[in-house]
Amino acid sequence: METAELVSTGNELLSGRTVNRHARLLGSRLGDLGIRLVRDTTVGDDLSSIVEAVRSALDRSGMVFVSGGLGPTPDDLTRDALAALLGRRLVTDPVSLQRIRERYEAFNRRLTSSAERQACIIQGAAVLQNPVGVAPGQRIEVDRGVIFVLPGPPAEFESMLDEHILPWLSARSGAEAARTPPGIFMVCGVGESDIVARLEPRGFPPEGIDVAFCAAPGRVEIRLSGSGGTASLQAAAQVIREELGEAIFAEERISMEACLAGLLSDPPATVATAESCTGGLIGHRITSVAGSSRYYVGGIVAYANEAKIKLLGVRAEDLNRYGAVSEPVARQMAEGVRSRFDAEFGLSTTGIAGPDGGTVEKPVGTVFIGLADREHAWVRSFRFPGSRPNVKEWTCQMSLDLLRRRLLGLLAEDPSADRGGAER
């Protein structure tokens, strides 16, 4: 697989001011073309660091992207660094200079000599006009490969990549474009080490297949790639499907709430939420999907016990007898919110997010999740690990997963036969 490297320049990327988003964008776009981004080296606005970083990158990869340091101020040093490294002169590109002049005039800004520096390019470079900003990019072909120079501002970086560089790379690779797409599996409710323990006895990963895991609370993404060819990839994918089955909620990189958006639209169904320990997170995540108003009618955040009684119809005697974090309360919350909003489904959470409030019997992380439809209600209990935000994220993810399983017909129709959630 062809490899590429990125050298990101800019003090702001290292001082705590800005997150460097270039590597993610570039890695994703290059991956689509079958090119693998293998390194991002972020350095400050320092001439010798830039020279050294680009030189090392060229030693390792035949394709190097350099971002930032093309502006008009004295700390914009990428042009000088590349001229020094390659032993080439800087020349003024007349088309870029004209564009800079016109642009400054249009905004009534004074054209200074430092602004004109932005029209300087490495001798022999192909100029990549900037669709968004002022400074042009460059494509420099060198003995060992090619260097692409792009501006640092994300909008300029992205549009130059999309409009100039990716089309050039696609045209160059020609027939190669018909590569195997990688396999993605989004898994809920099985931990990373459990997944490995299930797959390893099946001789996983097979020869020539790379597997990568990326875990977040209640979710593991498995990504297959490699040079083993379509047949190996499909065989590996089949092992994952057999071992993880219904724990796989998607075979593309989407969130659980995006997965639910599809399930809730065919046949159309509505859902309402009754949140205690998640405090509104479930509603927030459901409504992060555009168009969610078609199936999400709303919810009640019943943080105080009085709200559970008054707004959801939870029985006060059950609250007293079993406590707010209990199976009967989770059930009544789900049933109550479903009927109050007249929705097909009611989803509820009640638990101890911590760091305080835990007891010996119900330690921090104890959570009950309820789901009601028009006829039945299911409740699962969990003990989630980690800090307060972690418990909230886990609870949210597993409650959405409970709804997913119901929509797919994976729950026992008789809830008393449901095996519950304690298997976690």
Added chain:
Amino acid sequence: METAELVSTGNELLSGRTVNRHARLLGSRLGDLGIRLVRDTTVGDDLSSIVEAVRSALDRSGMVFVSGGLGPTPDDLTRDALAALLGRRLVTDPVSLQRIRERYEAFNRRLTSSAERQACIIQGAAVLQNPVGVAPGQRIEVDRGVIFVLPGPPAEFESMLDEHILPWLSARSGAEAARTPPGIFMVCGVGESDIVARLEPRGFPPEGIDVAFCAAPGRVEIRLSGSGGTASLQAAAQVIREELGEAIFAEERISMEACLAGLLSDPPATVATAESCTGGLIGHRITSVAGSSRYYVGGIVAYANEAKIKLLGVRAEDLNRYGAVSEPVARQMAEGVRSRFDAEFGLSTTGIAGPDGGTVEKPVGTVFIGLADREHAWVRSFRFPGSRPNVKEWTCQMSLDLLRRRLLGLLAEDPSADRGGAER
């Protein structure tokens, strides 16, 4: 100035899956201690790349942070890479192993040998217990300096940095710790370029003072540091206070919801939320603060219009006449939720988060925010920029800020005299 480097490991950082946020966080925190982060090298899960990247970093800087690759799966290679680089053995840390065992038992998960690998550390390393997750971190002192090894998940990286590494670095620097603490200003409701435009005429930043900005929806963090001495820093801080005044919600790095936690406890007051376009985000953010059950009683996510009428008492005729995204509806939502929860304050949001639903009169980003106390109600209108998540974040932040201003007595008592939010 002492320098440090970061080596971030993980295929997910280069494949387009994840943005690497470690460099920003680390650069910011180290900057507070007078240490400059000069390079971040991001490499994939590849043994020889990790070895080479850490070796080069050690050649240049006496302090190297390595993140990621400490989990249980076969692509977690950081331990092996460091053992190879340093020529030291991997040994099992009994305390970490015990913690891993207990954790797996508590959650009824099977302890596999791959899970146990997480207890392996470099011989001679100091173990840094993980406050959030499983894998411990390490501090490894070597001839040329010190290597810190941290887990990749951002919450684990951050808490290990804050709880173990920064205190150690502070203690080590000893007398140096008596350096001037940097000035932090958290600002809400004024944009980055407006802040610059207000400060520049005051000769800002003064000689010897560095200023860094970090912007998020509805929030700008300003950070002062530098070698100019206490007097210069205080003078610079004074300029910021004079120019930004009540837009400063904290002079330490805390969130708006943490700021509200303090204001709502003295004198004690309760708040309830009625969310439409934010979908539960406000409740989620308020309840992300431990102990928020003392002042947050709950809320209603009234996504559908029927919910606004039935659960919040919004008048149907006003919904028809003015639309759901309107001043009267925001006001009635705030009043309705306050009275239904019998809280001191009711906070409401209604708006068009996009990407669909905008009109010429009310384009995407149009939002009304309402606040009711027992006597008055205030409504502010905004037009927020950006995508759906951005509009939700802006709305949430500005609604919490409206409550902050009320709690500080900054709102006109007669709401009709309030200048509203249209100045944005």
